[in-house]
Amino acid sequence: MSVVILIASGTLGGLASVLLRLAALKAATGLPNEWMPLLLRAAALCSYGVGFLLYALALRKANLGIAYPLMVAVSIFVVLTFTALHEHALKPTQLVGAVLILGGVWLVTR
Template structure:
């Protein structure tokens, strides 16, 4: 159950980052007077808030050494997935760096109690 809360927190954080990216692109394309970028920014703030609340709940039952790296890794996977699928800008060096970070997270959480 704790893992699900931490993973959900990371997903919300990643979604918020993606929404901010889309809002920035739409703001450029449609103009800042358009309502859509502002709605996306509001949704991003709500997603960050939901992620924060879930993270705070997870910290009640999980150690910081497990919760934080896991949350960040999940957020990173969400953002990199968006980048790879929609922007086609994920370079091999970026993929390798993400892999190294994920291995580091695995090493940090593997023996944490």
């Protein structure tokens, strides 16, 4: 069960980073809708907060040496997925780095 909570925590952490990126892009456009960046930043803070609480809950039963790498790997996956789908194609070095990180997490959790 703690693995599911860690995956949720990592997903929310990655989502918060994506929301902050979207807020920065909306603020940079200078459109008259000034509430959107603020709402996106508030959603990012909520996402970070809930993710932190889930992480703290998961640490009750999970080993820190497994919990942290798993949570970070999920966050990286979320951010790279957003980047690939909405911003630009990933560079080969980014793909190799992601595979190495995921492989490292797999090795650490065994």
